[in-house]
Amino acid sequence: THALSISGLKKQYGNGFEALKGVDLTVEAGDFFALLGPNGAGKSTTIGIVCSLVNKTAGQVSIFGVDIDENFAEAKKHIGVVPQEFNFHVFERVIDIVLNQAGYFGIARSVALPRAEKYLKQLSLWDKRFNQARELSGGMKRRLMIARALIHQPKLLILDEPTAGVDIEIRRSMWEFLQQINAEGTTIILTTHYLEEAEQLCRNIAIIDGGKIVKNTSVKALLQTL
Numbered sequence: 592t593h594a595l596s597i598s599g600l601k602k603q604y605g606n607g608f609e610a611l612k613g614v615d616l617t618v619e620a621g622d623f624f625a626l627l628g629p630n631g632a633g634k635s636t637t638i639g640i641v642c643s644l645v646n647k648t649a650g651q652v653s654i655f656g657v658d659i660d661e662n663f664a665e666a667k668k669h670i671g672v673v674p675q676e677f678n679f680h681v682f683e684r685v686i687d688i689v690l691n692q693a694g695y696f697g698i699a700r701s702v703a704l705p706r707a708e709k710y711l712k713q714l715s716l717w718d719k720r721f722n723q724a725r726e727l728s729g730g731m732k733r734r735l736m737i738a739r740a741l742i743h744q745p746k747l748l749i750l751d752e753p754t755a756g757v758d759i760e761i762r763r764s765m766w767e768f769l770q771q772i773n774a775e776g777t778t779i780i781l782t783t784h785y786l787e788e789a790e791q792l793c794r795n796i797a798i799i800d801g802g803k804i805v806k807n808t809s810v811k812a813l814l815q816t817l
């Protein structure tokens with residue numbers, strides 16, 4: 592099955608701007624997939640539609656075979672999303688941000704706590720668990736969003752520019768963590784405007800520009816054409 596299947600996706604914003612002009616995309620289960628493109632290409636719009644934060648103008652999206660229009664409640668169990676903007680309460684503690692997300696998915700505290708510990712440790716945030724989110728650095732906040740997105744153990748993790756503004760050392764440790772999560776079976780889709788990031792991490796890649804997919808290939812094949 593496909594982890595994600597998008598067809599004929601169009602988005603026209605309220606001001607008339609056409610951000611997506613018919614996007615078709617499929618991502619296989621288990622893949623580590625990059626959506627690469629310059630600023631303004633339509634990456635965040637695509638991600639926003641997949642997680643139902645943005646309304647689409649036309650087209651279809653399904654997640655592990657579940658159409659988001661037919662059953663978003665079911666589809667969203669399968670996805671964890673790491674948006675670009677920090678969207679947690681800065682006065683909340685790290686551990687509460689992660690556990691509250693578990694509560695949101697109906698996960699018992701006895702199950703959520705060891706999971707939170709595992710991910711926060713792997714992301715070097717366990718020592719910060721009793722700190723308020725506002726006390727974290729930008730890179731730590733980004734990692735907190737990753738831990739939160741994984742707490743319900745989604746089959747598909749979607750990250751919008753996860754390493755934007757993160758320094759190179761932290762970026763490398765985030766890459767390692769994501770590779771490990773993918774090796775454990777989670778499908779990963781990330782958006783990026785760094786070719787290097789796609790090259791280092793991903794197996795398959797789609798290049799988006801001006802709201803259209805201009806290339807969709809394996810990273811290996813892409814590198815051979817450069």
Ligand code: ADP
Nearest residue numbers: 604606608610629630631632633634635636637
């Ligand atoms: P990317 O994530 O690739 O940088 P976005 O999906 O954020 O691209 O944006 C695609 C295009 O849509 C950009 O030109 C952006 O300015 C425009 N856009 C994004 N959000 C809105 C909005 N709410 N209203 C109008 N235009 C928007």
Ligand code: ADP
Nearest residue numbers: 642667668669670671672673678695739740745
């Ligand atoms: P409600 O279902 O109560 O309307 P929303 O779906 O708008 O709530 O989401 C509430 C919060 O949870 C938002 O901050 C959103 O970003 C986050 N969220 C929703 N679905 C997911 C998900 N699958 N993974 C990670 N965060 C999610």
